[in-house]
Amino acid sequence: xxxxxxxxxxxxxxxxxxxxxxxxxxxxxxxxxxxxxxxxxxxxxxxxxxxxxxxxxxxxxxxxxxxxxxxxxxxxxxxxxxxxxxxxxxxxxxxxxxxxxxxxxxxxxxxxxxxxxxxxxxx
Amino acid sequence: xxxxxxxxxxxxxxxxxxxxxxxxxxxxxxxxxxxxxxxxxxxxxxxxxxxxxxxxxxxxxxxxxxxxxxxxxxxxxxxxxxxxxxxxxxxxxxxxxxxxxxxxxxxxxxxxxxxxxxxxxxxxxxxxxxxxxxxxxxxxxxxxxxxxxxxxx
Numbered sequence: 001x002x003x004x005x006x007x008x009x010x011x012x013x014x015x016x017x018x019x020x021x022x023x024x025x026x027x028x029x030x031x032x033x034x035x036x037x038x039x040x041x042x043x044x045x046x047x048x049x050x051x052x053x054x055x056x057x058x059x060x061x062x063x064x065x066x067x068x069x070x071x072x073x074x075x076x077x078x079x080x081x082x083x084x085x086x087x088x089x090x091x092x093x094x095x096x097x098x099x100x101x102x103x104x105x106x107x108x109x110x111x112x113x114x115x116x117x118x119x120x121x122x123x
Numbered sequence: 124x125x126x127x128x129x130x131x132x133x134x135x136x137x138x139x140x141x142x143x144x145x146x147x148x149x150x151x152x153x154x155x156x157x158x159x160x161x162x163x164x165x166x167x168x169x170x171x172x173x174x175x176x177x178x179x180x181x182x183x184x185x186x187x188x189x190x191x192x193x194x195x196x197x198x199x200x201x202x203x204x205x206x207x208x209x210x211x212x213x214x215x216x217x218x219x220x221x222x223x224x225x226x227x228x229x230x231x232x233x234x235x236x237x238x239x240x241x242x243x244x245x246x247x248x249x250x251x252x253x254x255x256x257x258x259x260x261x262x263x264x265x266x267x268x269x270x271x272x273x274x275x276x
Contacts, residue, residue: 010235013193013208017141020195058214060235087218087233090225108215109140 002030003123004048008041008055008067009085014108018054018085018115025116027123038067045077052122054106057086057093065093068100081122085110124227126220126255126270127151133219134259134268137212142192149258149265157256159267162186163201164246165213168234173224175252175272179213185266201240210236216268229276249273 005022007015015034022029033048035041037059044050057064064084072078084097084105094105106118131148138144149157161180169175181189183201190208191198198205213236221231239246249271256269 011207011211011214013190013204013211016194058233058235087215087221089218089222108218109137111140 002028003051004031004033005029006033006035006041006044006048006050006053008035008038008053008059008064010036010056010059012036014056021110021112021115022119024112025119027116027119038062038064038070041067042070042074042077045071045080046074050080052119053080053082054085054119055082057084057088057097065096065100068097068102072101083119083122126223126253126272127153127257129220129223130216130255130257130268130270133216133223134257136219137215138259138261141215142189144192144261147260149260152254152256152258154254157258157267159258159265161244161267162242163205163209163238163240164244165206165209165236165238166246167210167213167217167236169217169220169272170232170234172229172274172276173231173272174275175249175270176246177213177217177220178246178267178269178271179209179216180246180267180269181209182264182266185261185264188262188264189266206238206240210238220270229274 009015033044039062055064081103084102087108089107138146162183163181163186166178186205187198190205193208252271252273254271
């Protein structure tokens, strides 16, 4: 059975670019789900089977850190890995994300090779 | 602290990495001058140790060209896709400036981009702010990346 990914970013452009980068990196997912903020992401995770989440940090309504915090309280989805893809790469904010369960981070801008390097070992 | 060079390096990295485009880069302008006739401006507020605003000012043709290159499709209108794409460019350039300022022990927080589309508008930052702007040319047309800031430390 193939794997499913959830892309969480308030920028539709960035969701398209990340999806394209996954294909260019040779990483095939059966389904690519999308969400524009943490609230939508939680809704998708409660409904769909998702193997990994790629999430931005700076988003309206519910940002990536709040999303991680809320997700960690829900037994059904708390163990789904989340990889942050963000302009925010400071040790403080990435450290907070990791303390809430994030498995790593990719800095924007990024190349397909960078996506493959970080995401590949997680699949 | 060479803010102009930081804008150049951040903007060039975004375009070369995400759009596979090598820009022609102009000289940084400190103070007034260098405005381009903008039909679309994406702005992003900066807070904490550095307060101010980063803006990307684009004529319509450049905004559509950037978006089309970003998305790999022809773009004919200044629609939501264009606003989103230029906003994301501003976001990534601001992210690189955040790292630059951190290297100078200045912590900044980034807001979410806002984009304005129109035919005749002017953006104004905080009074007394330092202004640094850099013109870039892509496929023969020029856009401007502008930072207005005050050191709040």
